[in-house]
Amino acid sequence: MSQYDADVVIIGSGALGANAAYQLAKAGKSVIMLEAGPYIPRWKVVDNYRNSASKRNWCAPYPNLPWAPNSYSEGYVEAQGDKDFDYVTSFLKVAGGSTRHWASACWRLLPNDFKLKSVYGVGRDWPIAYEDLEPWYLRAEREIGVVGTAEEDQSGQRRDAWPPRSAPYPLPPEAKPYMVQRVQARLGPLGYQVIHEPHARVSRPYDGRPACAGNNNCEPVCPVGAMYSGDMHVDKAVALGVDLRTESVAWKLEKGAKNHIVAVHYRKPDGSNVRLSAKAFVVAAHGLETPKLLLMSDVANSSDQVGRNLMDHTGLSMTFLADEPLWTGRGSVQHGSIATRRDEPSRAQHSAIRYSLRNLVPNIDVTPALLKQGLMGRELDAAIRDRASRIMNISTMSETLPSPTNRVVPHPTRRDAAGLPTLQVNYQLDSYVRGMRPQAYRDFANFLMAFNGEIVEAPTGWRNQYHIMGTTIMGDDPRNSVVDAHCRSWDHPNLFLATTGVMPTSATVNPTLTGIALALRLADTLIQEL
Amino acid sequence: MNRRTFLRMMIASGVIFSVPVTGLSAITSAGAAHAFHDVSVILTGRQQLDPAISLRLYGLLSRQNPLFPQRLTQLAERLRHSAPLSSDARLAALSDEEVETALAIITPWYLGYTGHPATTRATDDAHFVSFLSALMYEPTADVTPRPSYSQRGSDYWQAVPEGVSAPPMPATIQAWGKASPRAASQIAEPQPAWLAMVEGRARTYAEALRLDGLAGGVS
Numbered sequence: 236m237s238q239y240d241a242d243v244v245i246i247g248s249g250a251l252g253a254n255a256a257y258q259l260a261k262a263g264k265s266v267i268m269l270e271a272g273p274y275i276p277r278w279k280v281v282d283n284y285r286n287s288a289s290k291r292n293w294c295a296p297y298p299n300l301p302w303a304p305n306s307y308s309e310g311y312v313e314a315q316g317d318k319d320f321d322y323v324t325s326f327l328k329v330a331g332g333s334t335r336h337w338a339s340a341c342w343r344l345l346p347n348d349f350k351l352k353s354v355y356g357v358g359r360d361w362p363i364a365y366e367d368l369e370p371w372y373l374r375a376e377r378e379i380g381v382v383g384t385a386e387e388d389q390s391g392q393r394r395d396a397w398p399p400r401s402a403p404y405p406l407p408p409e410a411k412p413y414m415v416q417r418v419q420a421r422l423g424p425l426g427y428q429v430i431h432e433p434h435a436r437v438s439r440p441y442d443g444r445p446a447c448a449g450n451n452n453c454e455p456v457c458p459v460g461a462m463y464s465g466d467m468h469v470d471k472a473v474a475l476g477v478d479l480r481t482e483s484v485a486w487k488l489e490k491g492a493k494n495h496i497v498a499v500h501y502r503k504p505d506g507s508n509v510r511l512s513a514k515a516f517v518v519a520a521h522g523l524e525t526p527k528l529l530l531m532s533d534v535a536n537s538s539d540q541v542g543r544n545l546m547d548h549t550g551l552s553m554t555f556l557a558d559e560p561l562w563t564g565r566g567s568v569q570h571g572s573i574a575t576r577r578d579e580p581s582r583a584q585h586s587a588i589r590y591s592l593r594n595l596v597p598n599i600d601v602t603p604a605l606l607k608q609g610l611m612g613r614e615l616d617a618a619i620r621d622r623a624s625r626i627m628n629i630s631t632m633s634e635t636l637p638s639p640t641n642r643v644v645p646h647p648t649r650r651d652a653a654g655l656p657t658l659q660v661n662y663q664l665d666s667y668v669r670g671m672r673p674q675a676y677r678d679f680a681n682f683l684m685a686f687n688g689e690i691v692e693a694p695t696g697w698r699n700q701y702h703i704m705g706t707t708i709m710g711d712d713p714r715n716s717v718v719d720a721h722c723r724s725w726d727h728p729n730l731f732l733a734t735t736g737v738m739p740t741s742a743t744v745n746p747t748l749t750g751i752a753l754a755l756r757l758a759d760t761l762i763q764e765l
Numbered sequence: 766m767n768r769r770t771f772l773r774m775m776i777a778s779g780v781i782f783s784v785p786v787t788g789l790s791a792i793t794s795a796g797a798a799h800a801f802h803d804v805s806v807i808l809t810g811r812q813q814l815d816p817a818i819s820l821r822l823y824g825l826l827s828r829q830n831p832l833f834p835q836r837l838t839q840l841a842e843r844l845r846h847s848a849p850l851s852s853d854a855r856l857a858a859l860s861d862e863e864v865e866t867a868l869a870i871i872t873p874w875y876l877g878y879t880g881h882p883a884t885t886r887a888t889d890d891a892h893f894v895s896f897l898s899a900l901m902y903e904p905t906a907d908v909t910p911r912p913s914y915s916q917r918g919s920d921y922w923q924a925v926p927e928g929v930s931a932p933p934m935p936a937t938i939q940a941w942g943k944a945s946p947r948a949a950s951q952i953a954e955p956q957p958a959w960l961a962m963v964e965g966r967a968r969t970y971a972e973a974l975r976l977d978g979l980a981g982g983v984s
Contacts, residue, residue: 284913606872680960
């Protein structure tokens with residue numbers, strides 16, 4: 236009988252933790268995976284969504300338990316920062332994690348995104364290059380079923396295919412929605428190239444999943460399971476024998492001899508505590524809870540960087556009425572992107588920008604204002620149809636830089652129902668991200684002109700994109716980074732972090748695919764070592 | 766919204782005249798919930814409202830505003846008594862309070878909820894009324910799905926939407942990748958009027974042109 240409870244304990248069952256668990260289990264390792272929240276099947280989330288009054292609240296259909304609060308729970312994330320910006324983020328605490336309510340954009344970073352400091356003189360470099368991660372990007376794309384074309388310049392610089400790939404995407408692109416055709420037809424002559432956005436809403440049956448049927452409900456849940464979510468790998472991992480323990484809130488990593496982590500302690504809803512020993516530990520509790528657990532445990536922080544360097548894609552969003560029917564809402568919630576500003580020389584001065592095209596069925600957004608105006612009957616119906624056909628939203632994914640003062644800490648006084656600290660965040664926007672506003676305004680003005688648009692909401696306010704990065708930053712120097720190139724804690728040889736918190740640059744793309752690639756790579760390291 | 770606008774809208778909409786007034790005579794004798802259903806039919810212009818939703822919504826509105834039953838009775842009475850009058854006179858007879866009550870009834874039938882749903886908070890005062898039968902989906906039902914229900918299968922979204930005549934586009938516009946049309950090689954500086962709109966200084970192009978210093982904004 237082993238002296239350990241498991242070979243590996245993984246704390247967190249989101250897409251990153253579950254992918255690592257699955258790989259470890261496939262290699263014959265014994266794995267216990269802790270999840271603070273419950274397991275909820277897809278059908279139940281869909282049912283909750285249909286019966287919810289708050290259909291634009293993407294946490295609403297998911298359980299929000301007192302010992303596993305999500306980020307929308309009043310007071311759970313106490314944020315301080317700038318007067319003109321409220322830090323808001325959107326994470327779930329359920330098996331499968333926050334990919335249960337994502338929209339599944341699956342971009343790779345660009346080679347230059349890994350060397351921001353050496354190419355543009357700002358931010359940090361990664362300790363690894365794009366080429367180092369490329370094989371795991373491909374594996375991640377195959378694991379979760381990514382749809383894309385390998386024929387486009389995803390950096391927006393009018394090259395041929397970029398970044399380089401060792402194999403095509405596992406699935407071909409979906410059809411291009413009429414709205415995107417029109418955006419391309421009207422913005423192309425102005426110099427803006429519309430490209431495909433890679434994503435994990437499978438375009439053909441794949442790995443037991445049906446092809447996307449365009450029900451426009453990716454967020455908060457894909458009703459048919461065409462879109463990837465972390466619970467798919469939770470199920471696969473459990474089928475291979477991974478011991479999933481839900482409603483089990485990790486609250487302490489215990490240090491032992493030679494700086495090894497010897498145990499994790501978790502708490503059940505009844506207040507009882509359990510201690511688990513293992514050869515290795517993986518914390519996969521996203522970019523806010525992971526550093527919180529490390530700080531609560533006083534581990535992995537010899538650099539004093541744990542919880543610091545918090546990044547998001549804080550940016551701007553414009554909603555307008557076009558002069559022609561575009562009919563957003565046909566298909567899934569996002570198709571296509573404008574990457575023209577993703578990797579320009581101006582990255583030396585200000586944030587890069589990628590523009591995201593929203594494709595929501597907009598009735599629930601346009602109707603309240605029309606009712607407030609007092610429209611009724613046939614006139615109201617005609618106005619809903621007209622507005623719904625012409626409304627369009629374009630937002631920026633803007634690059635933020637790692638700053639040590641942008642940080643998350645365990646709240647000094649507030650406690651949740653399990654008696655554990657809630658989160659306290661300080662997050663301010665620096666001149667680098669604020670500096671992209673003039674460029675974004677010029678582009679937005681061109682977009683507006685192209686459609687003879689009428690403003691519904693001007694892009695004057697800042698908003699997060701709910702992408703949490705930087706808080707357990709990766710580097711090549713133990714003095715200023717938390718983990719090494721293999722996501723291993725500099726301080727504890729058997730402690731690994733599977734979170735987008737390790738990313739030293741935020742770039743302008745949704746970070747989950749990069750996180751899964753890093754988690755698969757981390758799992759390979761563990762498989763070799765255990 | 767003020768009362769004057771509401772009255773103008775009601776006249777313009779023609780709703781109140783297009784719906785037969787069956788049931789109105791029964792309002793006073795039937796229960797309040799029954800009256801609520803009849804008034805809802807008149808105000809929404811829909812004969813086929815689901816009585817079960819009607820009952821639930823009446824309960825929600827009554828709990829939300831204890832004066833609602835009384836105001837509903839008042840509105841129903843007004844509509845009943847004014848039935849023989851000319852349409853303009855009938856509308857003009859509505860008081861501010863009756864207009865408010867009418868809007869309180871119409872709004873959740875369209876939206877499918879009462880209250881104010883929060884988008885980034887866990888709690889709010891919103892209550893579920895209906896989903897598939899929320900009236901806001903009816904005017905677009907031929908073009909877009911009620912989210913989570915798709916009737917058409919993969920890739921339907923490529924086609925020109927119902928009722929749209931597509932402007933001419935390059936033949937390859939539907940392709941992604943190499944075959945897709947290439948954008949122009951230069952991006953021009955935007956015109957000041959459009960920039961002013963982006964900055965939140967004007968909502969429409971015409972408004973922007975009236976801004977100081979932007980008269981020549983079309984240069």
